[in-house]
Amino acid sequence: MPQLSLLKSPASVQAAMDEFSHLGRMAFLKRYGFGKSRDYMVRNPRTGEPCDSKAIVGVAFGKQFPTQGALAAEDFSGGDMTVVPLLQALGFEVMRVGEDWSEDEVQSTVTDYFEMLRLEADGVAYNKSGHNETLRKQLRGRSKASVELKHQNISAVLNGMGLPFIQGYKPRGNSQxxxxxxxxxxVFRHSAVVSKIVDGLEEVKTPAQKNYSAVLVESPLMEERQKPVASTRSRLRLPRKFDYAARDEANRKLGRMGEDWVIGYEQHRLTEMGHPELFQSLEWISDTQGDGAGYDILSF
Incomplete structure (x- = not known):
């Protein structure tokens, strides 16, 4: 049986990934008899595309040793003890499938989403698949489907905030x-841009299509109030103007910014304490469940 450790050529691995890109994932896997990687992907440094790690190693062996040919899936095992250290030793980046998205990846995805939303508001045609492909080159081996899911998660967040979202990405919850x-x-840092997007999306619709999603809120709950006792004392009344809607909006924005600041503080605090992994388990109660719990954020 061929020894996997004999694979020493980065050029052979690159050649296998080039063929992967040329044929496409499913055609490549079918040609060489491999299934999709369940745990690890290797990034093609030329394109940024994630490739199935075990299949790449098996085909790369055949590139280095043409007379022996590519290894079959049953010829060797993949994973932590074999394929991963081999690819890393040859200078390639290996990523775990389903790994939590980093802050840089999330920022890039959010920026790309709002760029598409801006184009949609301006009535400019754009290609979602093209945006997806370009964005994936900045990410750590994310698939097309995983990027689409992230865009749907962003739509869900915007929908929860009462803001418009990309119609091609229907809201999907359980976001990171x-x-x-x-x-x-x-939204807070680019409020002027977001306001322009909201206005643009309403302006391009007919009156019958407008839903005014950026201005409508749920009706307040009816509350029983005690009837005030009539006073015999006269009260001095001074005329003044109140913009109650503006005051309420300012209070809500201030509250949200305060919670956002606390979450940033908790991320810093947990990292400083040596437990950055706990941040992903922090619960933003007021965001996911609403008010009334007696607290807004559940941390560690």
Missing amino acids: LLLRKAVQDY
Whole structure:
């Protein structure tokens, strides 16, 4: 049986990845009899595309030793003890499938989403698949489907904030805390841009199509109030103007910014304490469940 450790050529690995890109994932796997990687992908440094690690190693062996040919899937095992250290020793980046998205990845995805939303508001045609492909080159081996899911998560966050979202990405919940924080950060930091997007999306619709999603809120709950006791004392009344809607909006924005600041503080605090992994388990109660719990954020 061929020894996997004999594979020493980075050029052979690159050649296998080039063929992967040329044929496409499914055609490449079918040609050489491999299944999709369940645990690890290797990034093609030329394109940024993630490739199935075990299949790449098997085909690369045949590139280095043409007379022996590519290894079959049953000829060797993949994973932590074989394929991963081999590819890393040859200078290639290996990523775990389904790994949590980093802050840089999330920021890049949010920025790309709002760029598409801006184009949609301006009535400019754009290609979602093209954006997806370009974005994936900045990410750590993410698939097309995983990027689409992230875009749907962003739509869900915006929908929860009462803001318009890309119609081609229907809202899908269970978003990463880091993503929700990044979306809300973007909205607050680029309020003028977001306001223009909201106006643009309403302007391009007919009156019958408009839903005014950026201005409508849920009706307040009816509350029983005690009837005030009539006073015999006269009260001095001074005329003044109140913009209650503006005051309420300012209070809500201030509250949201305060919670956002606390979450940033908790991320820093947990990292400084040596437990950055706990941040992903932090719960933004007021964001996911609403008010009334007696607290807004559940941390460690």
